[in-house]
Amino acid sequence: MMDIRHLHYHHRLEDICAAFGPGEMVGLVGPNGAGKSTLLRAMAGVLRPTGGVVQVMGEAIHAREPRWRARRVAYLPQFLPDDIPFTVREFVEMGRYSHAPQGVLSRADMAAVDEALAVMGLVEHEDAPLAHLSGGERQRAAIARCLAQGAPILLLDEPIASLDIHYQLDILARLRALAEDGRLVIIALHHLELALAYCQRTICLHRGRLVADGSPGEVFTPALLRDVFRVDARPFRDPHSGALRLSVSAAIPSTPE
Numbered sequence: 572m573m574d575i576r577h578l579h580y581h582h583r584l585e586d587i588c589a590a591f592g593p594g595e596m597v598g599l600v601g602p603n604g605a606g607k608s609t610l611l612r613a614m615a616g617v618l619r620p621t622g623g624v625v626q627v628m629g630e631a632i633h634a635r636e637p638r639w640r641a642r643r644v645a646y647l648p649q650f651l652p653d654d655i656p657f658t659v660r661e662f663v664e665m666g667r668y669s670h671a672p673q674g675v676l677s678r679a680d681m682a683a684v685d686e687a688l689a690v691m692g693l694v695e696h697e698d699a700p701l702a703h704l705s706g707g708e709r710q711r712a713a714i715a716r717c718l719a720q721g722a723p724i725l726l727l728d729e730p731i732a733s734l735d736i737h738y739q740l741d742i743l744a745r746l747r748a749l750a751e752d753g754r755l756v757i758i759a760l761h762h763l764e765l766a767l768a769y770c771q772r773t774i775c776l777h778r779g780r781l782v783a784d785g786s787p788g789e790v791f792t793p794a795l796l797r798d799v800f801r802v803d804a805r806p807f808r809d810p811h812s813g814a815l816r817l818s819v820s821a822a823i824p825s826t827p828e
């Protein structure tokens with residue numbers, strides 16, 4: 572479904588190789604500045620690699636036009652501009668325009684928008700200007716736009732960063748359900764505990780390189796947590812639920828470079 576071959580982007584990404592299939596829920600983790608957003612932008616086709624290629628369904632994504640990309644990949648950037656001059660509904664409707672060649676949304680398009688607004692708890696805000704929403708509500712509107720898009724691949728850059736705990740868990744559960752339904756979902760996450768709980772696969776970037784790729788239990792070793800994330804931490808199995816959890820005891824002090 573998505574194949575990354577020897578991807579480079581200046582010094583920010585170096586020789587990234589990975590392949591992803593339908594039905595996968597993948598957590599993209601790594602410390603600040605590791606290259607997660609850069610990688611997601613290259614995967615979404617909005618950033619042209621300086622080497623290698625990202626193929627989506629066998630085609631180099633950056634070489635295809637925006638409508639082709641939007642039918643296949645829904646991409647949530649890490650930050651939205653503060654001054655988007657649209658109502659919440661208009662903004663979510665934008666997710667459907669790749670399905671409406673003449674720019675006129677059909678009944679099915681409107682139904683997809685209604686559903687996305689409802690699952691993101693935004694029906695009461697649909698006529699409000701986007702700029703009048705709180706940070707978390709705006710983030711939910713951006714996720715609603717991605718969901719309305721109906722693309723088989725979702726690339727979400729820190730989708731839960733500004734959300735309350737209910738929406739963090741609710742959205743991760745919804746994304747996992749979409750993956751179980753056959754989509755490919757890749758999310759950049761700083762919450763390693765939530766990656767453990769919700770992602771079946773985790774890929775870890777460090778200084779622009781892919782340093783680990785496997786189940787969260789395989790990836791979050793005490794050595795990787797120490798060397799990459801600079802914390803003293805160890806995974807353990809919760810005696811009640813049997814789920815893998817993370818016990819983090821301390822940040823390892825930075826040493827001057």
Ligand SMILES: Nc1ncnc2c1ncn2[C@@H]1O[C@H](COP(=O)(O)OP(=O)(O)OP(=O)(O)O)[C@@H](O)[C@H]1O
Pocket residue numbers: 583601602603604605606607608609610649
């Ligand atoms: N516009 C830019 N121009 C030059 N360098 C950039 C630019 N944006 C990011 N970088 C650099 O590229 C590297 C990777 O940044 P990126 O935003 O991809 O990291 P990230 O893993 O998403 O970080 P974070 O967790 O802090 O969001 C960093 O060293 C950053 O300083």
